[in-house]
Amino acid sequence: MTTDTLTPVVQVPGQLDLPQMPAIPAPVAAAKPATTTKLTGLTNSNTNALNGLPGWQVTKTTATYSGSPTAALNAVQTHMDTVRANQGGRATGYQSLIAVRNKLRECSTGTSHPAVTVTVKRAKKTTTKTRTGSPGVSPKARLTRKRQDTYTTAQLVSALETAWTAIRAQHPDVPAVVIIVGSGTGSKQAKYGHFAPIRWQHGDNQLAEVLISGEGLKRPVEEVFTTLLHEAAHALGHVRDIKNTSRQGRWHNQKFADLASELGLDTTKDPRIGWSLCTLRKETATTYKAVLAELKAALIAYRHPETNGGGETKKNNNNAIPCACQCPRRIRVAKAVLELGDITCGVCDSHFEPDE
16 A cells, blocks of 8 residues: 655644635546545634544544545535535534634645645555566576585585684684685595695785695594684694694604694594694584584585596606605606605795605
């Protein structure tokens, strides 16, 4: 229903009749939907004067006419003419009828007064709404980033980035990174994730990289988030210039355990890789409850491990091992030389690790 509300108007005691005001001509137009004219803010004198008039329904301070303002005006004017002819202009209630009539005339004259309000409601035509889309495009085809017929990584990467942002909110020293999703079994040593400093260039800034392996997405959400915190511990060590790994990044020392503990992880020492094994504390899970819920909703697919071919592998006659740093630059080093100690890249300050 549409509503046109005019400014309030009041009946002023002793108000004069306004015969000079032009009557509203009946519009000549096509038939319109049902209309209701409602007067509000009436005094007792107003309602008493309108009570009993055909077409009017009167309550304590409200009078409603089943018709347009023009029809309501004509009904009031007809009654006024009858009262004036039989009883004269000083008849009881005649001044109140003048106030009502003058207010109804405002629908066309635009004059105003301080207390009675006219509300005109016109019924809307009944129409049947139909959902239409682009020609040849079904509603099913109108997809969003989070509602896809086929799987995409958009929601997953967004959830991982949100989780990393939440970690940085709790630990401001953790730097911004570029998060990617890729293979964790493409090399000889399987992994759930890695942290690589200065791997990306953004304008004049260098950004580190955090990889979350697709194979690890099969795990529970708490373990995937633990991997994010694990890599955040490496990122924190890089920012603070704390050497927390050795043996080409495989061995995690006590300093890494301290960084992981700061981020809300418990660590366990493994004889092969040190303090690398991490578990999420209950209080940490509570802190990131909303983040875990969003991440869990995004973990709807995972990657199958790489399969090795059955063919013969190429033998390395000179016993040299190909190694790569985080840049990545590549070198070949004899196994005996590599076992003597870490070989550090002078560009990215990371160690060369076997690339097989």
